[in-house]
Amino acid sequence: MYLLHCFSQSGNSFKVAFMLRALSQPYETVFVDFMQGVTRDDGWRERSNEMGEVPVLEDGQRRLTQSGAILTYLARKHGAFGGVTPDEQQEVLRWLLFDNHKFTSYFASYRFAKAFGASTPDPAVMAWLKGRIDNAYRVLDKHLAASSFVVGTAPTIADISLCGYLYYPVEESGYDLQLQFLLLQKS
């Protein structure tokens, strides 16, 4: 039985939960009180994840972190959603990295500061992040104008990764997620 260490506001955790559901794999969740700073605790880091992040996925003795690495592990293990050909698998990895480098990274930070931060976020920081996010959306939007899925002709972990933060309420991010949902799921 998989154990998923997570909390509900974490889109990176949602990516892994989404994948486990798509694979019809049962899992149990372990609540991580991120909002109270648990992941900054040295003891938690030593026990769970030195990177100080969720999700953490336990698969028996194996402890996996970084959503993109977990998704890749699950895709290989269960032989699904990883891309069919080696070229597709390479493209999937490319978009997973794009998501972590340019899309989720900025979007998650922006949403967190806007909706959950302890203090009012600095407008200059928010404007800078929004510029990055808008650029990443433009890249994705253009890419998806030509195809229904990020890679190939079926859903992969690239789609699952890129949509990880798109299902949360518009009030949290200020982005019209219904629109973005349609961009990713045109088919």
Added chain:
Amino acid sequence: MYLLHCFSQSGNSFKVAFMLRALSQPYETVFVDFMQGVTRDDGWRERSNEMGEVPVLEDGQRRLTQSGAILTYLARKHGAFGGVTPDEQQEVLRWLLFDNHKFTSYFASYRFAKAFGASTPDPAVMAWLKGRIDNAYRVLDKHLAASSFVVGTAPTIADISLCGYLYYPVEESGYDLQLQFLLLQKS
């Protein structure tokens, strides 16, 4: 012959050049005038990389982008620096994602704004980025206190990726790179 589309201030390009040198693979470079905005041009994006980024590596008919994906491709193709066991390979992917998600991403943005931006960077944005970078350095520093290499007992593409921006002059980033160099290369 590999063709590497790059420019000298790009640490993400340096990662790929470093890997090609480590593999003793000859390559030619194609200069991309990033500073003049070439990668924002629609035509360039269509021809070279829809993500609007360098590096781009051409291997025959194949066109690869995202440094982490390129490094993984080269490690597999040449059977070197990818980690020896499946567990090591999984760890390498985890740290590649950490680098793109939390380390290079913020560090490259910070250095670019500080050294090459068209206008004086906003102090609030710089302070925010610096907080992120310092956190990522702490994670890495602690990790490398227990081992000489990021994964296993020999250099991998995780090291190559994480050190991509550490060789530039201190004047560009404000970080004491000599110190950070030592953190990564204690052995």
